[in-house]
Amino acid sequence: MTTHxxxxxxxxxxxxxxxxxxxxxxxxDDFLVFDRGDDVGGTWRDNSYPGCACDVPSxxxxxxxxxxPDWSRSFSPQAEIWDYLRRCVKDFGIERFLxxxxxxxxxxxxxxxxxxxxxxxxxxxxxDVLVAAAGPFDAPAVPDLPGLDSFxxxxxxxxxxxxxxxxxxxxxxxxxxxxxxxxFVPAIAPAVERLHLFQRTPPWVLPRADRxxxxxxxxxxxxxPPAQRLARTAIYWTREASGIGFLRPAYMRLGxxxxxxxxxxxxxDPELRAKLTPRYTMGCKRVLLSSDFYPALSRDNxxxxxxxxxxxxxxxxxxxxxxxxxVDTIILGTGFRVTEPPIARGVRGRDGRTLSEVWHRxxxxxxxxxxxxxxxxxxxxxxxxxxxxxxxxxxxxCQIEYVLGALRHLDRSGVPAxxxxxxxxxxxxxxxxxxxVGTVWLTGGCRSWYLDAGGRNSTIWPGYxxxxxxxxxxxxxxxxxxxxxx
Numbered sequence: 001m002t003t004h005x006x007x008x009x010x011x012x013x014x015x016x017x018x019x020x021x022x023x024x025x026x027x028x029d030d031f032l033v034f035d036r037g038d039d040v041g042g043t044w045r046d047n048s049y050p051g052c053a054c055d056v057p058s059x060x061x062x063x064x065x066x067x068x069p070d071w072s073r074s075f076s077p078q079a080e081i082w083d084y085l086r087r088c089v090k091d092f093g094i095e096r097f098l099x100x101x102x103x104x105x106x107x108x109x110x111x112x113x114x115x116x117x118x119x120x121x122x123x124x125x126x127x128d129v130l131v132a133a134a135g136p137f138d139a140p141a142v143p144d145l146p147g148l149d150s151f152x153x154x155x156x157x158x159x160x161x162x163x164x165x166x167x168x169x170x171x172x173x174x175x176x177x178x179x180x181x182x183x184f185v186p187a188i189a190p191a192v193e194r195l196h197l198f199q200r201t202p203p204w205v206l207p208r209a210d211r212x213x214x215x216x217x218x219x220x221x222x223x224x225p226p227a228q229r230l231a232r233t234a235i236y237w238t239r240e241a242s243g244i245g246f247l248r249p250a251y252m253r254l255g256x257x258x259x260x261x262x263x264x265x266x267x268x269d270p271e272l273r274a275k276l277t278p279r280y281t282m283g284c285k286r287v288l289l290s291s292d293f294y295p296a297l298s299r300d301n302x303x304x305x306x307x308x309x310x311x312x313x314x315x316x317x318x319x320x321x322x323x324x325x326x327v328d329t330i331i332l333g334t335g336f337r338v339t340e341p342p343i344a345r346g347v348r349g350r351d352g353r354t355l356s357e358v359w360h361r362x363x364x365x366x367x368x369x370x371x372x373x374x375x376x377x378x379x380x381x382x383x384x385x386x387x388x389x390x391x392x393x394x395x396x397x398c399q400i401e402y403v404l405g406a407l408r409h410l411d412r413s414g415v416p417a418x419x420x421x422x423x424x425x426x427x428x429x430x431x432x433x434x435x436x437v438g439t440v441w442l443t444g445g446c447r448s449w450y451l452d453a454g455g456r457n458s459t460i461w462p463g464y465x466x467x468x469x470x471x472x473x474x475x476x477x478x479x480x481x482x483x484x485x486x
Contacts, residue, residue, distance in 0.1 A: 013042020015133030284444025405475025
């Protein structure tokens with residue numbers, strides 16, 4: 001049996017939930033939201049490691065149409081964000097549209113029927129329109145460490161934290177010093193017997209200005225919502241102003257000075273401080289926020305290792321200098337395959353090719369949202385819509401409104417399907433690449449996950465978020481061609 005809906009949404013994180021809410025608000029009720037998990041939440045469901053929290057202020061990391069006056073801290077912990085998303089599902093009544101435990105294993109465009117065919121463990125579904133909201137942090141990146149499969153102890157990625165494995169008294173190796181590791185290392189360091197942190201490149205770390213939001217503030221936000229909107233606006237423009245350093249790297253000097261002073265004050269040992277000092281321009285890699293990471297590395301039971309890992313043995317990690325460090329647990333804080341999204345392998349377009357095949361050189365999409373050759377297909381947080389300075393939830397909302405504009409166009413025009421013209425997509429991608437020239441991501445002197453295998457930055461939006469909002473405020477029919485008409 002095949003079930004047909006007008007709109008299929010893949011993913012029940014911020015993107016999928018936000019899309020569902022706005023569809024209902026605009027009068028659409030013939031849609032379903034699919035997710036492989038047994039609950040909503042996406043990234044904030046999957047990443048439950050100790051110390052997990054957001055690095056965007058709480059009032060900005062939420063939907064503009066669903067403010068939360070009860071955030072407990074200026075930077076929300078993971079559990080609160082997850083609860084917020086579950087509450088949004090309940091408050092806006094979208095439970096009946098959810099299909100949890102329904103992994104979309106493939107989505108194929110049927111040119112004869114002008115619809116998408118979705119294969120799930122619970123049967124086949126078809127849809128006129130497909131919205132991919134799986135997000136960029138869906139697939140953990142596992143490094144190719146020789147001998148890792150032979151390790152006799154426990155191995156897990158930070159995004160798949162094993163809460164059944166008690167770390168008390170353990171000898172732990174942590175691989176990676178990115179955004180996740182700087183949060184969970186301080187959280188687990190007091191409990192373990194020994195922690196070896198393997199660092200390839202030191203990150204730039206700014207102090208985390210986190211604080212508890214007072215009861216008085218929360219009462220004011222509940223009683224007078226404009227106060228919270230004002231707080232959100234202030235956060236937005238403060239974060240937006242910081243974007244200048246990413247676009248014009250010379251302005252990063254102030255941020256680097258703050259980060260160096262933070263490092264100097266937090267790490268008294270000059271040898272350790274030297275290992276933690278970046279040799280590239282701030283912003284080239286993700287800028288991290290933490291006030292407890294550096295102090296954790298000064299603990300007697302913590303060692304920062306800068307020699308590369310040569311191999312993993314059943315009971316040890318060996319570095320290139322030949323030293324073996326005995327461990328019983330390996331935690332991979334190695335990020336995600338952002339430039340190789342798993343959903344791209346399963347989405348097959350009009351000419352029979354998958355997104356992965358179309359993107360074999362680099363990811364590209366019109367406005368980071370629609371792709372030539374994939375009719376009635378829209379992505380949230382697709383190519384070149386990530387950010388280094390502000391909230392991606394803002395970008396998601398921009399894209400949702402754009403998708404709603406596309407749906408209204410389909411309703412008015414009566415055409416069965418549309419896709420971006422090759423010329424429109426090429427103009428947009430070329431403009432993005434021109435804007436990227438001179439930015440810190442290309443000139444900062446590092447190699448980051450922002451860049452794909454060909455060295456192109458296919459992940460970040462090279463501009464301010466208000467400029468992206470301006471581009472997506474209205475759906476542009478002239479950039480699209482009809483598909484499936486005789």
